[in-house]
Each structure stands twice: as structure tokens, then as C-alpha cells.
Amino acid sequence: MNALFLSRLQFAVTTAFHMLWPLLSIGLSFMMVILEIAWLGTKKEVYYRHERFWSKIFFLTFGIGVASGLVLEFEFGTNWAGFSQTAGGFFGNILGFEGSMAFALESAFLALFIFGWNRMSKGAHLVSTIMVAFGASLSAWWIMDANSWMQTPTGVKIVNGSVAYINYLQAILNPFATISFWHMWIACIETTIFFVAGISAYYILKDQNTEFFLKIFKISVIIAIFATPVQVYLGDLSGKEVGQYQPATLAAMESHWNTNPSGIGATWHLIAIPERSAEKNIFVINAPVPGLMSFLDTGSFTAQIRGLKDFPADDRGPIILPFYSFRLMVLIGFIMVFMMLWALWYWFRGNLKYENTSRHRWFWKIWYWGFPLGFIATELGWITREVGRQPWIIYGIMRTSQGVSNLTTSQVLITLSAFIATYFVLFVLFIVFVRRIIKAGPDLKSPLPEYHEKR
Amino acid sequence: MHEFLADFWFFALAFELFMYVILDGMDLGIGVWTLFDENEDHISMGLSVIGPFWDANETWLVMAGGILFGAFPAVYAIGANALYIPIMILIFGLIFRAVAIEFREHSKNKRLWDILFGSGSVAAIFGQGFAIGGLFGGIKIGPGGFAGSPWDFFTPFSFILSFGFIFGYMMLGASYMVAKTEGEIQRVNYTRVIISSIFATLLTIISLILLHFLNLPEMKMWLSSPDEYVLTALYILAALAILMIILSAHAEKKDRLPYFWTVFLVTDIFIAGVVEVFPYIVPPNIKAVEVASPNESLIAMMIGIGMIVPVILAYNLYVKKHFAGKVKKSGGYYE
Numbered sequence: 202m203n204a205l206f207l208s209r210l211q212f213a214v215t216t217a218f219h220m221l222w223p224l225l226s227i228g229l230s231f232m233m234v235i236l237e238i239a240w241l242g243t244k245k246e247v248y249y250r251h252e253r254f255w256s257k258i259f260f261l262t263f264g265i266g267v268a269s270g271l272v273l274e275f276e277f278g279t280n281w282a283g284f285s286q287t288a289g290g291f292f293g294n295i296l297g298f299e300g301s302m303a304f305a306l307e308s309a310f311l312a313l314f315i316f317g318w319n320r321m322s323k324g325a326h327l328v329s330t331i332m333v334a335f336g337a338s339l340s341a342w343w344i345m346d347a348n349s350w351m352q353t354p355t356g357v358k359i360v361n362g363s364v365a366y367i368n369y370l371q372a373i374l375n376p377f378a379t380i381s382f383w384h385m386w387i388a389c390i391e392t393t394i395f396f397v398a399g400i401s402a403y404y405i406l407k408d409q410n411t412e413f414f415l416k417i418f419k420i421s422v423i424i425a426i427f428a429t430p431v432q433v434y435l436g437d438l439s440g441k442e443v444g445q446y447q448p449a450t451l452a453a454m455e456s457h458w459n460t461n462p463s464g465i466g467a468t469w470h471l472i473a474i475p476e477r478s479a480e481k482n483i484f485v486i487n488a489p490v491p492g493l494m495s496f497l498d499t500g501s502f503t504a505q506i507r508g509l510k511d512f513p514a515d516d517r518g519p520i521i522l523p524f525y526s527f528r529l530m531v532l533i534g535f536i537m538v539f540m541m542l543w544a545l546w547y548w549f550r551g552n553l554k555y556e557n558t559s560r561h562r563w564f565w566k567i568w569y570w571g572f573p574l575g576f577i578a579t580e581l582g583w584i585t586r587e588v589g590r591q592p593w594i595i596y597g598i599m600r601t602s603q604g605v606s607n608l609t610t611s612q613v614l615i616t617l618s619a620f621i622a623t624y625f626v627l628f629v630l631f632i633v634f635v636r637r638i639i640k641a642g643p644d645l646k647s648p649l650p651e652y653h654e655k656r
Numbered sequence: 657m658h659e660f661l662a663d664f665w666f667f668a669l670a671f672e673l674f675m676y677v678i679l680d681g682m683d684l685g686i687g688v689w690t691l692f693d694e695n696e697d698h699i700s701m702g703l704s705v706i707g708p709f710w711d712a713n714e715t716w717l718v719m720a721g722g723i724l725f726g727a728f729p730a731v732y733a734i735g736a737n738a739l740y741i742p743i744m745i746l747i748f749g750l751i752f753r754a755v756a757i758e759f760r761e762h763s764k765n766k767r768l769w770d771i772l773f774g775s776g777s778v779a780a781i782f783g784q785g786f787a788i789g790g791l792f793g794g795i796k797i798g799p800g801g802f803a804g805s806p807w808d809f810f811t812p813f814s815f816i817l818s819f820g821f822i823f824g825y826m827m828l829g830a831s832y833m834v835a836k837t838e839g840e841i842q843r844v845n846y847t848r849v850i851i852s853s854i855f856a857t858l859l860t861i862i863s864l865i866l867l868h869f870l871n872l873p874e875m876k877m878w879l880s881s882p883d884e885y886v887l888t889a890l891y892i893l894a895a896l897a898i899l900m901i902i903l904s905a906h907a908e909k910k911d912r913l914p915y916f917w918t919v920f921l922v923t924d925i926f927i928a929g930v931v932e933v934f935p936y937i938v939p940p941n942i943k944a945v946e947v948a949s950p951n952e953s954l955i956a957m958m959i960g961i962g963m964i965v966p967v968i969l970a971y972n973l974y975v976k977k978h979f980a981g982k983v984k985k986s987g988g989y990y991e
Contacts, residue, residue: 260758270718271751277725301968305719608806616740623752
């Protein structure tokens with residue numbers, strides 16, 4: 202254990218924890234916009250009640266997201282001074298853009314979104330809700346953009362340890378940026394609808410406000426019709442991009458040691474136990490389809506995939522972590538597609554009608570337990586992405602070991618332990634309070650908002 | 657051109673920090689008072705006052721961090737590396753403050769969250785005080801970046817300065833509470849304004865004296881700087897502002913006056929600090945222009961941040977407009 206390893210672990214822990222909250226707050230804010238438009242458009246109270254109910258969870262999520270996000274911005278400096286000094290001239294700008302264009306917008310309008318119901322006109326409130334959602338999503342764009350630049354650092358020239366010249370367009374629109382953003386944005390939507398549908402399934406199982414929650418369950422399923430297959434498609438595109446721009450990462454993700462001879466496709470391993478010193482897999486279970494790896498990673502069954510042995514040992518990152526987290530993520534992605542199809546089929550057969558809900562308990566139980574799927578898949582995807590980039594902090598330009606600050610081991614050990622302890626408690630408390638909100642159920646009685654139309 | 661851009665971002669950074677101090681300083685100050693308050697209704701009232709705004713106020717710190725990172729990456733990197741401990745104290749303080757506000761709403765045992773809210777605020781302010789104190793106390797820089805030890809920031813000067821920050825923020829919080837409330841809670845806060853302003857003044861004077869005694873290199877630089885007349889004028893104005901704060905809080909007639917004079921005082925002191933430091937960003941040896949990012953980056957920030965800041969100010973005013981007037985009862989904003 203040294204300051205480098207501990208700093209990596211600390212960044213991993215703080216990022217993994219932070220990510221949970223924007224996943225939900227971006228998705229929920231998007232859902233609030235849909236609900237508010239539906240409420241204003243149809244005048245049906247149910248949409249308004251849903252918006253208010255879910256906004257309670259949104260608000261809780263948002264606060265933890267803000268606090269845990271601030272950590273990351275400062276951690277670049279505290280723990281990664283070498284990286285910050287080298288890349289700050291571009292990377293820091295992007296974080297600044299996120300703060301000024303997105304985060305500031307989102308948190309200012311949050312006040313009106315949460316506390317403004319009886320203080321403004323219908324239109325003005327809807328605009329506030331849209332601003333919150335827009336700010337949240339724009340935030341994701343800049344953060345993903347900054348991270349993508351670390352993966353595919355184009356457009357920036359680094360001389361003597363600092364940014365000397367930037368082609369802004371090339372740097373912002375680096376190869377990974379667009380697809381990574383959409384992959385993450387859809388992840389937010391998908392995570393949220395499975396979370397919302399899961400909680401709805403809980404109420405339906407208990408037959409508490411069943412009709413009310415069937416409504417949001419169906420809305421979630423409708424969104425899932427688009428989100429789940431699109432996510433599989435975006436995931437596929439991302440994988441192919443990794444192959445194109447980070448061939449060593451792809452080889453690690455596939456535990457692929459030897460470049461396959463031309464004309465004969467590479468076999469896809471379902472399970473592999475790699476042995477680094479022997480430069481081979483000591484155990485594999487292969488997919489029975491010949492050339493499947495080549496097909497999945499390039500679209501052609503016979504394409505050559507460069508093996509790990511093609512890269513100097515120093516340039517090979519960890520294998521097991523990206524290999525398994527990647528596979529698990531893909532598996533969950535497909536489970537979500539199948540759950541969507543199952544729900545759709547049940548819907549057409551009339552099983553989602555109020556009077557039939559008590560009969561299909563397995564269906565509702567599985568949807569109930571599906572509530573954390575999106576969170577898990579996204580975390581796994583992030584592990585694949587970040588561990589896959591190793592040993593680089595800026596791919597091909599700067600090694601992670603060169604980016605670390607000048608810290609003592611005990612310094613980082615203390616803060617890391619404090620983060621783990623604090624975040625653990627926060628996580629437990631969040632669950633406790635969300636359970637409390639869920640147990641209390643939606644408020645269906647309080648008066649509807651008194652909009653102030655002439656202000 | 658480069659010098660102009662570098663100086664522009666130096667002042668923009670100062671502006672963002674100033675906004676943060678004025679706005680979140682007030683939130684944190686209200687948080688600190690929680691520790692001296694047993695009355696749950698008063699605490700709820702304080703939370704209602706800051707409830708809609710505290711996270712928007714925190715964005716100014718995030719933006720300041722972004723500007724420092726983007727425009728002066730070496731300062732951000734070496735500074736954060738050197739000030740690891742105070743920054744972590746700040747971060748943990750802000751985490752506890754945030755979750756205390758969020759969770760208190762849903763909790764039956766409010767007292768626990770009040771204490772967390774108060775101590776989180778104290779930690780956040782100490783983090784800031786020690787970070788600024790540590791920066792001015794000098795940072796050892798070697799060829800590979802920061803070359804000092806983790807506890808270099810901890811000096812008598814930074815210690816006293818941190819307490820100055822605490823009372824300064826408490827003064828902001830109490831005077832804002834005076835402006836936003838009425839009745840008994842307002843009277844309590846009038847008294848708080850007087851107490852905190854006296855302590856803040858004493859500590860500021862002590863830390864200035866300490867700065868002389870410690871004979872830090874900055875001091876020589878500052879004493880020989882041609883800005884001496886400007887500084888003298890600013891300090892005289894500060895003395896006037898303190899007098900006005902105490903008088904207006906004692907009179908208890910115009911409830912916006914203490915806040916007005918507190919903001920005036922903080923602004924004045926802040927300007928004095930900026931005048932003293934400029935053109936250095938890490939006194940006494942690193943000038944802003946020497947460590948600024950290349951022009952492309954500073955220009956891009958002009959578009960991506962500089963032009964956005966007026967928009968941010970505009971919509972924040974728009975939002976605030978909806979929450980004008982007194983907060984009637986605790987939970988008043990929460991409908």
C-alpha cells in the first residue's frame with residue numbers, strides 16, 4: 202500500500218459512490234418534466250401527485266449528489282496534482298464549464314422547482330422544472346466529455362508537463378465523447394425507470410395505491426421500450442470504439458492474449474482465468490460460436506483482434522476486473538431488455554389491469570427486485586472503463602503513477618477510511634429515509650398548487 | 657494579451673470566491689449558530705431561510721474551483737496537494753452540512769442533525785480558513801511540485817485566521833437572519849450580530865499583528881507595495897463598517913441595515929485582500945501571469961464561463977425574487 206494505490210482506491214470509492222446520485226437525479230428530473238407536461242396538458246391530478254411524490258426522493262438524492270460531487274472536483278488537485286498540472290489547461294476548463302453552464306443552472310432553479318409551486322405561474326414552474334432537468338443532463342455531458350478526453354486525448358498538445366496548445370473542437374469532440382455521453386445519459390434514464398418501476402411493484406405487491414402506481418409503472422415501461430434496446434446498441438458501439446482507440450484495453454476486457462491469425466475469427470470467452478506471468482488463460486469457457494469475439498468487437502466474424510502479447514508488458518492493465526465487470530454489465534443490459542419485453546407482453550394480454558395485478562406475483566416480485574439493476578450495471582460499466590484505461594491516466598500520454606500528488610501514505614489512508622465510513626453511513630441512512638418516504642406513501646390529499654398567473 | 661487574460665481570470669476567480677463567501681458564508685454562519693441554540697423552532701427557521709438556496713450558493717465554490725483548475729492549473733494542483741488536510745476538512749464539513757439539511761427534514765430526532773449541521777459548518781469554515789492561511793503562510797515548491805510537509809499549513813496565523821472566518825461567517829448569518837425574520841428570533845439575532853462582529857474584529861486585528869510578528873515574506877512585500885494608500889483607505893472604511901454594524905444592530909430599528917453593513921464590511925476586507933495579493937497568486941513568489949494556461953484555454957473559458965456568469969447572476973436574482981420578504985414560520989418555504 203502506497204499513496205498511489207490508496208489514491209486510486211480513494212478516487213474509485215468516491216466516484217463509485219457519487220455516481221449513484223446523478224444516475225437517479227438526472228433520470229428523475231427528466232421524469233418530472235414528462236409528468237409536469239402531462240399534468241398541465243391533461244389536468245389529471247395523478248400526474249401532479251406523482252411528480253410531487255418522486256420529487257421527494259429526487260431532492261434527497263440531489264443533496265447527496267452535490268456533496269459527493271464536490272469531493273471529486275477537489276480530489277483532482279489533492280490526490281492527482283501531477284495530472285491536474287499537466288492537463289488542467291484543458292481538463293480544468295471543462296470542469297469549469299460544467300460548474301457554470303450546468304450545475305449553477307440546475308441548483309438555482311431547483312429552489313423554484315421544489316419550493317415554487319405556489320409562487321409562480323404554470324409556465325414559469327414548468328420552465329424551472331425543465332431547467333433543472335436540462336442542467337442535470339448538461340452536467341453529465343461535460344463530465345463525460347472530460348472523462349472521454351482522458352480516454353481519447355485528441356486536440357491538446359502537452360509540452361514540458363503542461364498544456365501548450367489546444368484545438369478546442371478536436372478536444373471537446375474527442376472520439377469517445379458523444380457515444381460515452383449518450384451511453385451514460387441513457388443509463389441514467391434506464392436506471393431511474395427500473396428504480397421507479399421497482400418501487401411501484403412494491404406498492405402493487407402490497408396492494409397499496411395500486412392503481413396510482415400502475416400508472417407510473419406503465420410510463421416506465423413505455424420509456425423502457427426505447428431506452429433498453431438503444432442502450433444495448435450504444436453499448437455495442439462503445440465496445441467497438443474501445444477496440445479502435447484502445448486496443449490494449451479491448452484485449453484485457455476479452456482476456457485475449459494471442460492475436461488471431463488473419464481469416465480465422467477470435468473465439469469469445471464466456472469465462473476466463475488469466476495468468477499474467479504465463480501470458481495465457483489457465484482456464485476458459487468459450488462461446489460455441491466460432492469467431493464470435495471478432496464479430497462482437499468489429500462486426501466481422503473473421504476480423505483480427507490484437508492480443509495482449511502485442512503490447513509491452515508495462516502497457517497492459519488489469520484483466521480480471523474489466524473482463525468480468527464488462528460481461529456482467531452486458532448481462533444486466535439484456536436482462537433489462539427481457540424484463541421490458543415481458544412487461545409489454547403482459548400489458549397486451551391485459552395482465553397489467555388493476556383487477557389482474559394480484560394474480561401475477563412473480564412478475565411483480567421480479568420487477569420489484571429489478572430496482573437496483575441500473576445502478577449495478579452502470580457501476581460495472583464504469584469499472585470497465587476506468588480500470589480498462591490503466592496503466593494510463595491520460596491514455597497513451599501520461600501514466601497513472603506520474604499523475605499522483607506528493608502525499609504520505611497515512612494522509613490518504615486516513616481520508617480513505619473516513620470516506621468509506623461516511624459513505625457507508627450515508628448510504629444506509631439514505632435507504633432508511635427513502636423507505637420512510639415509501640412507507641408513508643404518496644400524499645393524495647393536500648390541496649393542488651395555487652399558481653400565480655399574473656406575476 | 658496573455659497578461660490581460662491572466663489578470664482577467666485572476667479577478668474573475670476572486671469574484672467567484674467573493675460570491676461564495678458572501679452567499680455560502682451566510683449559510684455556514686447560520687449553521688454555526690445552531691450549536692449555540694437549543695430552540696428547535698429557531699433552528700428550523702434558519703433552515704427555512706437557507707433551504708432553497710444553499711446548494712445554489714455552493715455552486716460558486718465549484719465554479720471557483722473550475723476556474724482555478726482551468727486557468728491556473730499549477731496553482732490548483734500544488735495548492736490542493738499542499739493543503740490536502742484543510743481541503744479534506746472542508747469537503748467532509750460540506751458533506752455533513754448537506755446531508756444534515758436533507759435528512760433532518762425526514763427525521764424525528766432533530767437534535768442529532770442540528771449538531772451535525774452545526775459541526776459540519778464549523779469544519780467547512782475551518783477548512784477554508786486553514787487553506788487560505790496556509791496559502792499565505794507560504795508553500796514549499798520543488799521541481800516536482802509540492803515539496804513541503806502535510807502540516808505546513810498549521811501556523812498560529814492560520815489558526816487565528818480560521819477563527820476570524822468563523823466569526824465573520826457567523827456575523828453574516830446572524831445579520832441575514834435579522835433581515836429575513838421577525839419577533840423573538842429576530843431580537844436574538846440582533847444580539848448575535850453584535851457579539852460576532854466584536855469577535856471577528858478582534859481576531860482580524862490579532863491575525864494582522866501575527867502576520868507582522870511572524871515576519872512572513874509576504875508582509876515585507878505588502879508593506880513596500882505602492883497600494884499602501886488604497887489599503888489604508890480600505891481599512892478605515894472597514895472600521896467604519898464595523899461601527900455601523902454594531903450601532904444598527906443595537907438600535908434594532910431598520911432590520912436590513914446590519915446585513916447591508918456586514919456585506920459592506922466583507923466586501924471591503926475581501927477587496928483589501930485582493931489588492932494586497934495582486935499580481936501574485938501564490939504570494940510571495942508566483943505571479944498569476946506566470947502560471948496561467950495558454951491563451952486558447954483562457955479565451956475558451958471567456959466564452960464558456962466568463963459570458964455565462966452574468967446569466968447566472970440574472971437567473972439567481974430571478975429565483976430570489978420569488979422568495980422575497982420575511983420567512984413567516986419555520987418550514988415557511990416548505991409550503
